[in-house]
């Protein structure tokens with residue numbers, strides 16, 4: 001994975017930018033994909049609905 005200089009907005013080969021001399025941090029990992037987040041949200045909603053059903057069933 002390529003490093004990226006935030007100051008110059010360009011890819012950097014080493015640990016320090018050749019243009020501005022700023023140290024470039026380690027490349028960060030990809031953010032959580034939206035599909036995965038959507039799956040988690042769907043699971044939470046489904047489980048909440050199931051718990052609601054269970055409580056409703058137990059109340060009777």
Ligand SMILES: [Zn+2]
Nearest residue numbers: 005008017020
């Ligand atoms: Zn730079």
